[in-house]
Amino acid sequence: MLKRIHHIAIICADYASSRHFYTECLGLRIIAENYREDRQSYKLDLALPDGSQLELFSFPGAPPRPSRPEAQGLRHLAFEVDDVAACKAALEAQGIVVEAIRIDEFTNRRFVFFADPDGLPLELYEAMAVHG
Structure with a gap:
């Protein structure tokens, strides 16, 4: 399987x-x-x-694909990272617009969204839950 x-x-x-x-x-x-x-x-x-x-x-x-608001199909691609804040800062240092860090209400893990050059929504999802 x-x-x-x-x-x-x-x-x-x-x-x-x-x-x-x-x-x-x-x-x-x-x-x-x-x-x-x-x-x-x-x-x-x-x-x-x-x-x-x-x-x-x-x-x-190639025709554009509607992606917002919440079109059917692929919603976003998520990449696991060790430190969302550090990755966010690194992307922003390159001029990439990154949304504010959020906390997953179910897993307590930090995540953030940004977009590729075509507007495809990408997510960084922290490997470990935030402790505090």
Whole structure:
């Protein structure tokens, strides 16, 4: 049966901007980058430390996907981090707008939202519950 998420595929509007965001701002490691001439499309495979992957695609003329308010379908992507506040500060230092830190009412863990260059909602979710 299912073991874990292997990869998540994202179609971006501006490949160069999204490539920079995911590799430089978020620090994901490039596994492979290929250009498919027949589709006029890039495919960038990116690795997360746990072995899961993001696939970043560029397709000319791809229609925008409604994401707010609370459209059906994928709501957001959440990445686990050790320290939400430190990650928030690092993103903001790069000019990325990050929402205020919130506390999950059920797990007492800190989390925060921000967006990729296409407005895809991303979340940082702290690995350990806040103690205080």
